[in-house]
Each structure stands twice: as structure tokens, then as C-alpha cells.
Amino acid sequence: MTQHNLQQILNNWDIKFKKVRDDIDICGSPERAKFRIVVEDNDNKLYILENIHSKLFERKNIIAETSEYLEKKKLLGATSYLRNNKNEFLSLVPQNYPVDNNCCGQPRMHSQDEYWQVLPFVDGISLKRPKYVFDSWRGETSAQFLIDLKNKNKKIPFFDHNDVFSLSAYVLEITKSIQNHNPEIYNNIKSIIKYLQDNFFNSYEKLPVSFCHGDFHPLNIIWGKDKINSVIDWEFVGYKKESYDVANMVGCVGSEDLNGLIDGIVPGFIKALKEKNFLKKESWDTLIDFIIALRFAWISEWLRRDDKEMITQEIKYMNLLIKNKENLNKAWNI
Known part of the structure; x- marks a missing residue:
């Protein structure tokens, strides 16, 4: 040009x-x-x-x-x-x-x-991956963003409160496509789907709704030395279940480094949110399952890119979350 x-x-x-x-x-x-x-x-x-x-x-x-x-x-x-x-x-x-x-x-x-x-253009400091997941201040600052967003989106005029994204429907749609076009991968996720159907989907429908960023995770934040300079990529903004942004943030940190779930960003993130009663009890109770379901969006992305290594890693990650659900809930005091 x-x-x-x-x-x-x-x-x-x-x-x-x-x-x-x-x-x-x-x-x-x-x-x-x-x-x-x-x-x-x-x-x-x-x-x-x-x-x-x-x-x-x-x-x-x-x-x-x-x-x-x-x-x-x-x-x-x-x-x-x-x-x-x-x-x-x-x-x-x-x-x-x-x-x-x-x-x-x-x-x-x-x-x-x-x-x-x-x-x-907003300038920032690049994240050192995966080392950044152990910076507890990033968790506390990220929590403050979500708290601030919740307080300042009241009566936002561009969205229908009744038009709520359905994660359960999305997961089932992706699963059907995988079953039809990638039977080998489907065989590896069948047990995860059954787990979600038995333990999460019914509860999911009753969870409270809130206005969400829709793709909130550390790489969609432009970071300053000790603060957030800007939050970017609002492509999926809208009404969703209230734990959507929390689940996406936690899930992405754990995907970067599993140790980040129990040390660094995530404990500080969850603690700061709990102190402000950011989520209802039922949303905290189902957080791990929400994270697992939301990882299907990443499965879909890796399928689109034909990245078999990342698909395998994602499935392994979801199974680890299922296996360690009780331990994580204890670590997060939820």
C-alpha cells in the first residue's frame, strides 16, 4: 500500500x-x-x-x-x-x-x-512466557479489571440482556462436528463430554448472567510495569454466564504452565475476586467444570489450524483438570 x-x-x-x-x-x-x-x-x-x-x-x-x-x-x-x-x-x-x-x-x-x-496505539511491556504466570500482581490487577467492568457496564445500550451465549450448546455442536470429521479425536474426548453432561451442563443452565469481555486472558492485556495499560480483542464481548471471563483467564494461565494454577496469577486473581463477592456461590462451585468446557473453544481453534500437538496437549490438560478438581478447589478455597 x-x-x-x-x-x-x-x-x-x-x-x-x-x-x-x-x-x-x-x-x-x-x-x-x-x-x-x-x-x-x-x-x-x-x-x-x-x-x-x-x-x-x-x-x-x-x-x-x-x-x-x-x-x-x-x-x-x-x-x-x-x-x-x-x-x-x-x-x-x-x-x-x-x-x-x-x-x-x-x-x-x-x-x-x-x-x-x-x-x-498503546505501548506495553512484553510478557516473558511462561515466567509471567508466577507474577501474583498480575492476578490481582486482572481481578480489578473484571470488578471494574462489572461496576461500569450497567445499562450498556448495545446488547440484549436476553441474548446470552450458550457454552453448553457450543460444546455439543463442536463435539458433533468432531465426531463426524475427526473420529480419532472424538474417541479421545468422549469421556470428557460424558463428564460434562453428568456433572456440569444441567447446572450451567442455572448460572447467573453478566456482561463479559469474552476473551479475557493475559495475552489480551497490554501490560505496564505494574499495571494494565489496555485490554484488547473485545470480539466476543456480550452477555454470558458470569464466570466466563474468570474461567477463561484461569484456564489460559494453566494452559501456559500448570504450576500457575496454584502459585502466582491464579491464587491472587481468585482471592481478589472472592473478597469482592464477584461470583455467586453456584458459579464458584462449577468453576473447574466451566474451565474444562471452555477449553473446547481452544480445541476448535487447534482443529482449524490442524495443530495435532496442541489438540493432544489440550485433551491432556482437560483430563488433568477433571482429575485434580478437588485439590484445585481446596487450593483456591472455593
Whole structure:
């Protein structure tokens, strides 16, 4: 993409393009956008410019509205997308691409309208993996984010409280697909599915609902020296069972290093949440089972990437959680 193209796009936000900063890494999943890049303006300010799939326009707009709403509420770690000079978050910009040459040897251009959005770049300190899981302060700070989110999402206007993601339905849907297309893997998860059906799915339906980030884990946090600078990747934000974000955080730490479940982030995380009565008793009682069920989202991801090693590791992890459920509950005092 040329400098002219970039300036044409950034004109929608009255940003004066200076240069591309391809020396700067962008945190979060690159799959959230078709294309993304850090740009610097004439005032040396940094921005993330993202090219968005048109089919995601409505969802991306809701995410941007949510980030702005929460930033205005002064939520710890909320970073709002920027509104353009039409007071909108996404700009539709026509782009011309050469496709081939005409009979005279001149390039023929293809015109295509594309959506773009801009986010202020937030700098941070990279995590040292897996060593970071033993930093107890990260658990306490992460808990404070969730507490703050719970206190500041009241009457958020962009979501239907009755539109609640069903983890149990999701797990059963994935399981059916695995059974049909990956029978060998299905044979390895049958006992886990039976465990969840016998011990969790009925209880799951009765759990309280809350507004959740939807993908909360250490790698979706931009960390400062001793604080959270920003929380990113809000793609799955919405109403879910109240323990969703807690289960995802704990599950991801344990996946990074099993010892992190009993020392470091997780004990401090759970202790801080319990002190504020963040979850109801029934949500604490089913937390381990919730973590196990939620790991099916990662099974799905590894299947999509055809990563057999990670699938094997994930199944081993879920079985270890089942086997050590009682010990973990005692360690966490729940």
C-alpha cells in the first residue's frame, strides 16, 4: 500500500500521515482484521490502522461503541476507537488496485470500497512466557479489571440482556462436528463430554448472567510495569454466564504452565475476586467444570489450524483438570 493510499484513508480522521512503523509489533490476534499496521503522524503520535471485512461491519461498530462507552465510564484498560470526521467509527474508502495490463500495456485498475478503523496505539511491556504466570500482581490487577467492568457496564445500550451465549450448546455442536470429521479425536474426548453432561451442563443452565469481555486472558492485556495499560480483542464481548471471563483467564494461565494454577496469577486473581463477592456461590462451585468446557473453544481453534500437538496437549490438560478438581478447589478455597 502506497503512502498516498494511507494518507487517503487517514484523511477521514484528519490524521497527517508521516510514516509506517513496521518496527512496532501489534498485540492481539492479527485475524481480527484483514490488514493492520502502526502508523505515525506528523505530531509523532502512533495509531493502529485496521482494514475490516465488510461482513463484520455491524459487529465491529458495536465493539467500537462499547469501547467508547466504557472509556467514558473510565474503565481501567478501556481504549476507544476514534470517530472519523463524519462522527463514525468505520470509514468506507474506495481503493484502486491494478489487476492486469490493457492492450496498450497500461495497468487496468479494479476499484473496491473497504472499511477502515483507527485505534490509538498503546505501548506495553512484553510478557516473558511462561515466567509471567508466577507474577501474583498480575492476578490481582486482572481481578480489578473484571470488578471494574462489572461496576461500569450497567445499562450498556448495545446488547440484549436476553441474548446470552450458550457454552453448553457450543460444546455439543463442536463435539458433533468432531465426531463426524475427526473420529480419532472424538474417541479421545468422549469421556470428557460424558463428564460434562453428568456433572456440569444441567447446572450451567442455572448460572447467573453478566456482561463479559469474552476473551479475557493475559495475552489480551497490554501490560505496564505494574499495571494494565489496555485490554484488547473485545470480539466476543456480550452477555454470558458470569464466570466466563474468570474461567477463561484461569484456564489460559494453566494452559501456559500448570504450576500457575496454584502459585502466582491464579491464587491472587481468585482471592481478589472472592473478597469482592464477584461470583455467586453456584458459579464458584462449577468453576473447574466451566474451565474444562471452555477449553473446547481452544480445541476448535487447534482443529482449524490442524495443530495435532496442541489438540493432544489440550485433551491432556482437560483430563488433568477433571482429575485434580478437588485439590484445585481446596487450593483456591472455593
